[in-house]
Amino acid sequence: MKDERPLRFLLLCLLGTTSQFLAARIQEHATKKGISLIVEASAAIPARHMDTYDLILFSPQVHHLRATWPESGQSPSIPILSIDAKSFALMNGEAILEQALYTLSAS
Amino acid sequence: MTQLEYVEKALENLAGESGITATELAQHLQLSRSSVSRYLNALTQQKRANKQPGRPVRYYPIRNFIDSSLHKKPVYFPHTSSPNQPFTFTQHESMKPLLQEAMAAMLYPPHGLPILLHGETGVGKSHLAHTLYQWVKETSQKNDSFPYISFNCAEYAQNPDLLLGQLFGVKQGAYTGASERVGLVERAAGGVLFLDEIHRLPPSGQEMLFQLLDQGRYRRLGEADQERSAHLQLIGATTENPSSVLLPTLIRRFALSLTLPPLRERTPTEREALLNLFLRQEAKKMSVPLVIEPACRHAFLTYDCIGNTGQLQSDIQTACARAFLRRLHHHEGEVTILPEDLPPAVTQALQSSASPSLSLTNTTSSPKSPSSPTALYSTLLRLSKELEEKGYSPYERIRHLQEEVDKTLASDHVTETEWQGKGLIDEELMAWIRQSIPTDILNSLSPKEFISLSLHIQALLEENRLFVHAPLPVSIDLPPPVRHAAQRLAEQLASDHSLSLPPGEIELLALLLSPRPQSEKSHPANRHVAVLVAAHGNASAQSMADVANSLLGESLVHAVDMPLSLSPSSVFARIRDVIQQIDQGAGVLMLTDIGSLTTIGEAVSDDTGILVETLSDVSLSMVIDAGRKTLLPNRDLSSLATSVSSRRIGLHTQSPIPHSSTEHSRVIATLCLTGEGAALSLENWIREHILPTHPDIQIRPVGAGTKHEHSPLLAHLAKRYQLVAVIGTVDPKMDHVPFFPAWELLQSEGPARLNRLLEASRPYPDMNPSPITSEEIPSLAEEGLLEISEFLQPRRYCQRMDKLMVKERVHLGIPPEQELGIWIHLGLITDRLLKERITGERVTKPPPPAKEGPLPSLSIWERILSELASTFELDYSQGYAYSLATLTPKEER
Known part of the structure; x- marks a missing residue:
């Protein structure tokens, strides 16, 4: 583990509004655990520089876009996580952070 | 008696001909009407009561119902086509002479001879009469002019005139209002008249009957001038002694008087045949395969059946009806009669003999002489066939065969030496057999089984001849090691005693060698959990055990002392040996002081298959408590462990060692030479620094031993758990498990590597989040929005949305998960718009729709947004509906 750069997550929802809140929650729990992490929120519109992220998270309302997401085909190196609906609805940043860390460790 | 049985009993006692209502029953029982009603419904469902719909509903006990319906119903009895075997009960030895005589009487020309049947109620008198009639009809090819008239004289016994009128007919005007009537005698002419309870005929009637039998002449009631003639075959039946209830003249007219034996006097084989017959009949009626539990079958064969065959049949029908009803509820492929279906009288037999004693049901004497293997063999073969016919499973068959072997060959309470003392078994031969059987199989046999x-082998050798047998039909389930041992034993017999056995005999050997379930030694009631104290020091464990044992007055607690000089692996070996010695089959409770001992229990358990539970921080009071509690009945290991450890809560702050760890539990092993020094301080350090963020991790201190030998405990941990890291003073050099030297952790950046490792190995919190349903959406969304919204009142929003979505959901056709996401999304947007209106803070609106083809769901979202807009007096820009519509583009279905 030579690079100590923080982890970067991209959290997607419809307009980037809800995901902003959720991103803040996740960030909060990461800080609590001493994990250096940056979570960004965005509308589910394909953007450039996707490859700078370690993980892309999909909110349940845009979950189905995952299949058509251009990055999923091109950059298999970026793992993708679908947030489970219950954790999303309850804005459970801690649970989602655990899911995310697990996805990272498993990929 | 359960409440249900209580109500059932009351129903049986209180419900008369007209039944009883729930209210009436509730008053009698001083219970609430609603609960009585519930019980009655349960009884009805279980076919233990009948209900007659109406207002109010009336309930009847089921037994009355079946009994009364049965006596009136003729029993259908399938006849066989062969005239030589006309009745099913020709197979019945005790009935055979009776039947032969009856058949002779029936066929006696020209109309047969009158027969009088005598026997207790329910022995089958009317059944026999009808069967005889059927048989004559078959054999002599009679046509419709061969009637069968059955009449129960008890029916009109209160009114002799009416009875005689019924029997012989009435002339018009014989008495006031009498109209011309044909009697049964007339209708039965040329055929068979069966008079049940014939002794209920008044003397005058008996005289008239005598006339009929004697001369074939009779008169209708009131007829003086005209004599009629009728020739018929009379069969009379009575439960009373004929000579004391019938006129001597009439008795003399019966050419044949037969006494039918009661059920209790008939052989077990006959009773079994009857049972099988009735079961087949029921199965045929239900047109569903019928299965009966062996225990139930046994109960039917043995219970005290006062009402004889009739009662037996009725009880079988009751059981079948209950079983059938249950099948209707459970949709099983077959009807299975279970103990709970049996009527009370039968159930008693069930309880009185928990395990069916399979004394051979045949009357032929079972071979008592152990010197005849041929006899034993044929006994077993026959028994096996019987069991198979009775529907026993292969496993049960083996068990019963073993029982039979043990019973036949070795009587109870005879020890090996006694046998030898009696000179029954050659000592040399016994020694030879002992050598020829693998040790583990030999050990599994009790002395009796060995005898x-x-x-058996001795008898084989004495007879010393070849047998020709079919293979035992039970071989399927014997375990391979046993078969192998039997094969080997047979080979040894061939080489040492020049006796070669046919396959059937080898199978039998295997049967004798296979372990018997429920042998005395493993009987659960005799087994106790063993208690072991293991502690460091030269004598502390032993002295605690000594004190406890002397206080308890029994040697219940065992001890292993562990001087510090002992190496960890010899500690492990020592404890393993002791545990193997003291285990009685119920497991071992190990009480330890500190350190690596906690893991040893698990390792031993994995190694030996013996259940071991470990409690740490042993104290004298704990030892005494544990010893005392093992004496209590029905103590299993885990409940004992829980009970002993719960007692010390409050005394010790440290929680008991978690023994319910699953295979996925993460474990860190701390390692030092002894497992008691550095490993313990490392444990404490990790507990403080790591665990708060990883509460699932367990820490196990382990001793490595001096010679860097392979530690059995580490191997155990690696095998059983997810061993994420070993931290310690010596590197165990394990593949796949990273090692952290103790000094590294104490450096400033030391914990970082461990932390990263722990993060990476973190188990996924919920691999399969349970799917949500549409019904859950409102409450979940409300809870979530409470977290994030500032101006929105989530409840109001969710109630509004719920009303809207109930209508629109079908049109959208999206999964609940996605819908929930959209609820949150829209809720938050509403919240932002409210905020904008109140505080003036601008919200970035989505871009206006680009023209991108039709979006079928756009109108739906526009509808929803306009509803929300009017509720909250807001203006949603069109972009919102558009973006939502892009999410749910496909709708047509």
Whole structure:
């Protein structure tokens, strides 16, 4: 583990509004655990520089876009996580952070 | 008696002909009407009561119902086509002479001879009469002019005139208002008249009957001038002694008087045949395969059946009806009669003999002489066939065969030495057998079972001839090691005693060698959990055990002392040996002081298959408590462990060692030479620094031993758990498990590597989040929005949305998960718009729709947004509906 750069997550929802809140929650729990992490929120519109992220998270309302997401085909190196609906609805940043860390460790 | 049985009993006692209502029953029982009603419904469902719909509903006990319906119903009895075997009960030895006589009487020309049947109620008198009639009809090819008239004289016994009128007919005007009537005698002419309870005929009637039998002449009631003639075959039946209830003249007219034996006097085989017959009949009626539990079958065969065959049949029908009803509820492929279906009288037999004693049901004497293997063999073969016919499973068959072998060969309470003392078994032969059987199989045999085997082999050798047998039909389930041992034993017999056995005999040997379930030694009631104290020091464990044992007055607690000089692996070996010695089959409770001992219990358990539970921080009071509690009945290991450890809560702050760890539990092993020094301080350090963020991790201190030998405990941990890291002073050099030297952790950046490792190995919190349903959406969304919204009142929003979505959901056709996401999304947007209106803070609106083809769901979202807009007096820009519509583009279905 030579690079100590923080982890970067991209959290997607419809307009980037809800995901902003959720991103803040996740960030909060990461800080609590001493994990250096940056979570960004965005509308589910394909953007450039996707490859700078370690993980892309999909909110349940845009979950189905995952299949058509251009990055999923091109950059298999970026793992993708679908947030489970219950954790999303309850804005459970801690649970989602655990899911995310697990996805990272498993990929 | 359960409440249900209580109500059932009351129903049986209180419900008369007209039944009883729930209210009436509730008053009698001083219970609430609603609960009585519930019980009655349960009884009805279980076919233990009948209900007659109406207002109010009336309930009837089921037994009355079946009994009364049965006596009136003629029993259908399938006849066989062969005239030589006309009745099913020709197979019945005790009935055979009776039947032969009856058949002769029936066929006696020209109309047969009158027969009088005598026997207790329910022995089958009317059944026999009808069967005889059927048989005559078959054999002599009679046509419709061969009637069968059955009449129960008890029916009109209160009114002799009416009875005689019924029987012989009435002339018009014989008495006031009498109209011309044909009697049964007339209708039965040329055929068979069966008079049940014939002794209820008044003397005058008996005289008239005598006339009929004697001369074939009779008169209708009131007829003086005209004599009629009728020729018929009379069969009379009575439960009373004929000579004391019938006129001597009439008795004399019966050419044949037969006494039918009651059920209790008939042989077990006959009773079994009857049972099988009735079961087949029921199965045929239900047109569903019928299965009966062996225990139930046994109960039917043995219970005290006062009402004889009739009662037996009725009880079988009751059981079948209950079983059938249950099948209707459970949709099983077949009807299975279970103990709970049996009527009370039968159930008693069930309880009085928990395990069916399979004394051979045949009357032929079972071979008592152990010197005849041929006899034993044929006994077993026959028994096996019987069991198979009775529907026993292969496993049960083996068990019963073993029982039979043990019973036949070795009587109870005979020890090996006694046998030898009696000179029944050659000592040399026993020694030879002992050598020829693998040790583990030999050990699994009780002395008695071993004697069975020895006797059998001895008998084989004495007879010393070849047998020709079909293979035992039970071989399927014997375990391979046993078969192998039997094969080997047979080979040894061939080489040492020049006796070669046919396959059937080898199978039998295997049967004798296979372990018997529920042998005395493993009987659960005799087994106790063993208690072991293991502690460091030269004598502390032993002295605690000594004190406890002397206080308890029994040697219940065992001890292993562990001087510090002992290496960890010899500690492990020592404890393993002791545990193997003291285990009685119920497991071992190990009480330890500190350190690596906690893991040893698990390792031993994995190694030996013996259940071991470990409690740490042993104290004298704990030892005494544990010892005392093992004496209590029905103490299993885990409940004992829980009970002993719960007692010390409050005394010790440290929680008991978690023994319910799953295979996925993460474990860190701390390692030092002894497992008691650095490993313990490392444990404490990790507990403080790591665990708060990883509460699932367990820490196990382990001793490595001096010679860097392979630690059995580490191997155990690696095998059983997810061993994420070993931290310690010596590197165990394990593949796949990273090692952290103790000094590294104490450096400033030391914990970082461990932390990263722990993060990476973190188990996924919920691999399969349970799917949500549409019904859950409102409450979940409300809870979530409470977290994030500032101006929105989530409840109001969710109630509004719920009303809207109930209508629109079908049109959208999206999964609940996605819908929930959209609820949150829209809720938050509403919240932002409210905020904008109140505080003036601008919200970035989505871009206006680009023209991108039709979006079928756009109108739906526009509808929803306009509803929300009017509720909250807001203006949603069109972009919102558009973006939502892009999410749910496909709708047509």
